[in-house]
Amino acid sequence: xxxxxxRGASEHRADRAFRVLTAACSLVVIALMAGILFELLAxxxxxxxxxxxxxxxxxxxxxxxxxxxxxxxVYGTLVSTAIAMLLAVPLSLAVAVYLVEVAxxxxxxxxxxxxxxxxxxxxxxxxxxxxFVFATLMQRHxxxxxxxxxxxxxxxxxxxxxxxxxxxxxxxxxxxxxxxTAVTRDVLLMVPPVLKESAHGVGATMWEATRGVSxxxxxxxxxxxxxxxxxxxxxxxxxxxFVIGNSxxxxxxxxxxxxxxxxxxxxxxxxASEPIYLSSLFTLALVLFGLTLVFQxxxxxxxxxxxxxxxxxR
Amino acid sequence: MVPAALLGxxxxxxxxxxxxxxxxAALTPAFFTQAxxxxxxxxxxxxxxxxxxxxxTAIATGIGTPIGVLAGVFLxxxxxxxxxxxxxxxxxxxxxxxxxxxxGIFVYALLVLPVGHFSGWAGAVALAIIIIPVVLRTTEDMLxxxxxxxxxxxxxxxxxxxxxxxxxxxRAAKTGLVTGVLLAVARVxxxxxxxxxxxxxxxxxxxxxxxxxxxxxxxIFNYAMSPYADWQEKAWGASLLITVGVLFVGVLSxxxxxxxxxxxxxx
Numbered sequence: 001x002x003x004x005x006x007r008g009a010s011e012h013r014a015d016r017a018f019r020v021l022t023a024a025c026s027l028v029v030i031a032l033m034a035g036i037l038f039e040l041l042a043x044x045x046x047x048x049x050x051x052x053x054x055x056x057x058x059x060x061x062x063x064x065x066x067x068x069x070x071x072x073x074v075y076g077t078l079v080s081t082a083i084a085m086l087l088a089v090p091l092s093l094a095v096a097v098y099l100v101e102v103a104x105x106x107x108x109x110x111x112x113x114x115x116x117x118x119x120x121x122x123x124x125x126x127x128x129x130x131x132f133v134f135a136t137l138m139q140r141h142x143x144x145x146x147x148x149x150x151x152x153x154x155x156x157x158x159x160x161x162x163x164x165x166x167x168x169x170x171x172x173x174x175x176x177x178x179x180x181t182a183v184t185r186d187v188l189l190m191v192p193p194v195l196k197e198s199a200h201g202v203g204a205t206m207w208e209a210t211r212g213v214s215x216x217x218x219x220x221x222x223x224x225x226x227x228x229x230x231x232x233x234x235x236x237x238x239x240x241x242f243v244i245g246n247s248x249x250x251x252x253x254x255x256x257x258x259x260x261x262x263x264x265x266x267x268x269x270x271x272a273s274e275p276i277y278l279s280s281l282f283t284l285a286l287v288l289f290g291l292t293l294v295f296q297x298x299x300x301x302x303x304x305x306x307x308x309x310x311x312x313x314r
Numbered sequence: 315m316v317p318a319a320l321l322g323x324x325x326x327x328x329x330x331x332x333x334x335x336x337x338x339a340a341l342t343p344a345f346f347t348q349a350x351x352x353x354x355x356x357x358x359x360x361x362x363x364x365x366x367x368x369x370x371t372a373i374a375t376g377i378g379t380p381i382g383v384l385a386g387v388f389l390x391x392x393x394x395x396x397x398x399x400x401x402x403x404x405x406x407x408x409x410x411x412x413x414x415x416x417x418g419i420f421v422y423a424l425l426v427l428p429v430g431h432f433s434g435w436a437g438a439v440a441l442a443i444i445i446i447p448v449v450l451r452t453t454e455d456m457l458x459x460x461x462x463x464x465x466x467x468x469x470x471x472x473x474x475x476x477x478x479x480x481x482x483x484x485r486a487a488k489t490g491l492v493t494g495v496l497l498a499v500a501r502v503x504x505x506x507x508x509x510x511x512x513x514x515x516x517x518x519x520x521x522x523x524x525x526x527x528x529x530x531x532x533x534i535f536n537y538a539m540s541p542y543a544d545w546q547e548k549a550w551g552a553s554l555l556i557t558v559g560v561l562f563v564g565v566l567s568x569x570x571x572x573x574x575x576x577x578x579x580x581x
Contacts, residue, residue: 011474018476022388025381026402029450032443033405036416039423091322098319111323118326120564121557122504124534128553129329131538132336132546174329177322228411235413237507242538262415262507269419269511285419289412296411300404 040289043282046275055283061248063272068280070261070287072248076165077260077288080240081233083169088176088233089226095177096184097210112185118178127242130171135162135243138170143255154252161245166254168244175239176229183228187221188214220306227299235292237262261288330557337554340547350517353542360552362519366434366528367556369520370513371503373438378445379495385446386453391479403454410447417443418508426512434520434527437513441502448501452494456487489570496567504560506531530556 047055047068058069095115099108139162150156191214199209215222245257246267259267261284272278344359351358385402393399418440425436460483468478484491509515514526515533530552537549 015475018479019388019392022384022392023398026385026388026393026398026450028381029385029402029409029446030405032446033409033412035424036412036420039420040416043423091318094318095322098316102316102319115323115326117561117564118330120500120504120560121329122506122531122560124504124506124531125333125553125557126329128534128538128549129332132550133328133332174325178326181322231411235415237413237415238535241535262413265415265419266507266510269422270514282419282423285416289416292411292413292416293408296408300407 036289040282040286043279044286046279047283050276051280055280056287059248059250063268063274063277066274066276068277068283070284072250073259073261073264073284074287074291075250076168076244076258077234077262077291079165079254079258080169080172080244080260081230083166083254084172084176084233085226085230087170087173088180088229091173092177092180092229093184093215093222095181096188097214099181099185100188101206101210101214112182115178115185116182119182121178122238123175123236124238124242126171126175126239130167130239130243131163134171135167138162138167147255155254158251158253158255160255161257163243163245163257164255165244165251165258168240168258168260169254171239171243172233172236175236176233179232180225180229183225184218184222187218187225190221191217220303220310223306224299224303227296227303231292231296231299234295235262235288237266241266261285261291333550333554333557336547336550337552337557340551341554345548345551349519350548353540353545356544360528360530360533360548362516363528363530363533363552364555366513366516366520367503367530369523370434370438370441370509370527370529371499373434373523374441374445374502375495375499377438378442378498379449381442382446382449382494382498383453383491385450386457387479389450389454390457391475391483406447406450409443410451413507414440414444414505415507415510418511421508422511432512432514432526434513434523434525437509437527437529438523440508440512441505444502444505444508445498448498449494452497453491456490456494457483459490460486489573493567493571496563496570500560500563500567503563504531504556506535510535 051058051068055068056070056074058067059071059075060067060069061072062068099112099115103111139160143156143160143162143166146156147158147160195213195217196209199213200206204212240260241263244259244263246259246263247257248259248264249256251258265281265285265288269278269281272281342359344357345361346359346364347361348357348359349362350360389399389402393402421436421440421443425439426432464482464486465478468482469475473481509529509532513529513532515536516526516528518528520527534549534552534556537545537552540546
């Protein structure tokens with residue numbers, strides 16, 4: 001039986017080893033991020049060397065002639081995300097406020113739970129539904145009506161094909177809806193009842209109390225939720241790939257087929273036989289990675305600034 | 315506002331309904347027991363893809379969970395306020411926000427290009443990379459909920475730090491840790507994009523993980539885009555199966571969490 005001092009020393013060593021092991025595991029995360037950046041950069045070299053900055057501004061995408069540019073994919077990524085957020089943000093705020101302030105508590109609990117589960121439904125399911133159910137509805141009913149009423153705008157011109165940029169944006173909206181709703185609902189539930197009661201006490205209507213007190217109190221959490229939803233929409237692959245039509249063409253009309261960075265990658269990556277083609281796809285991935293990084297870091301600092309301002313107020 | 319809310323809820327219910335209605339027709343016994351038939355030949359099933367998805371998810375969980383948990387231990391127990399911990403937390407958030415297709419491409423460059431062929435291993439690694447940040451964050455959150463008195467009592471009894479962590483702190487936070495792993499499993503079992511360029515897909519039984527491996531999600535993608543009605547129907551069946559699986563794990567994690575509230579040290 002070893003004496004106490006020896007045992008103490010070996011346990012000290014075991015403790016140090018445990019500590020180093022956990023530290024190493026946590027550094028894996030940083031190594032992964034650095035590895036992603038490195039691999040994307042390394043494999044983009046050929047395309048960046050050939051096309052330079054022109055890669056970002058050119059909308060040419062012609063594998064046969066080895067001409068590649070990111071413009072149409074970047075455009076599609078931004079437009080589909082914009083459509084999704086324009087619809088999903090107001091709608092999810094409405095659903096969250098409805099669940100917290102209006103609905104019967106039992107109904108609210110049931111629907112709220114269902115929405116949380118829907119936030120976990122894989123995006124490919126939204127893609128399936130979009131392609132087989134929603135695209136038909138768009139083609140037969142929504143696009144003809146939009147074309148008739150708003151056809152004077154270039155946005156809503158062209159034949160109703162069902163799939164296309166607008167359909168992709170709508171499916172994305174549906175996908176981020178439960179996600180933003182679930183977080184916003186949690187944020188609203190944390191507003192102290194006494195704050196709302198005092199608003200009602202001074203004669204505020206339900207809407208005034210919600211807008212002036214609840215949404216204001218939880219604005220940092222809500223902004224965070226919106227940012228998270230935005231980030232998801234930006235890089236979403238399957239829900240978009242099913243319904244966007246996959247065309248490297250920038251069209252004024254939202255009815256037309258388009259593409260996003262993620263959908264181009266999903267469709268073409270395994271087909272790219274030429275090194276320059278593959279390298280161009282890696283560069284597209286690098287652009288998407290850069291977009292999400294810049295966006296996330298900006299969101300991080302924005303939310304941090306809101307927090308500083310709030311604590312400054314008090 | 316109320317109509318908008320009801321519209322949102324109704325559409326979400328509609329999606330679930332279509333998945334159930336169209337998917338249940340495809341779920342015959344053969345669906346669960348047979349491998350696919352060639353296109354145009356009726357019958358067959360997706361048993362190979364079901365097995366493949368289970369195997370890939372299991373391997374990914376096996377790789378990702380220990381790394382995520384230990385990294386979470388570092389943040390909660392050792393480096394709490396250190397610079398490294400701050401950097402790791404920030405990077406973890408960035409990794410969680412990185413589109414899963416980017417992770418697929420990274421693993422393609424790392425494990426597929428050098429070897430020259432797609433493999434189930436590459437798919438499992440891609441999924442593991444998605445698991446790590448999820449498990450890391452819940453582990454840190456759950457461990458930091460454990461009161462310091464428990465750690466101090468263990469140390470006062472002469473337990474070394476690693477035993478205090480693994481034997482006492484882990485036990486107190488057990489259900490929370492399990493929930494984190496379940497959430498991560500639910501998330502990756504429905505992922506498609508990271509598998510497209512790594513595990514790819516296959517119409518055969520997975521005999522080794524070192525070759526393209528059949529899985530449900532990429533099968534849904536391939537079958538849905540095919541012109542065969544029979545394949546499209548099977549894609550719906552696979553969609554229903556994945557949805558039920560993911561929702562089941564989600565409900566299970568909530569059940570575990572609810573039970574914790576009743577039986578934990580907090581009461």
